Amino acid sequence: MSSSHVLSCDDLREVTGYQRAADIERCLVEQGVKVFRGRLGPWTTIDLINQAGGLTPQAQNDQDYDASIL
Known part of the structure; x- marks a missing residue:
């Protein structure tokens, strides 16, 4: 699976320790994580958390390298 794996509200509940969707969203936004609002609560991706x-x-491969590595 790619590193842009989606983290659901349930995943974020486990990671943040918060139970309410609003608290989860507030926690992530305060840390600079881009959060989307879905029908089942906030969600984000691992890439956005890493960013x-x-x-x-x-x-991912040699084609992804540019001149800056030289």
């Missing part, structure tokens, strides 16, 4: 933490995706 908020300052991580960038690693190249």
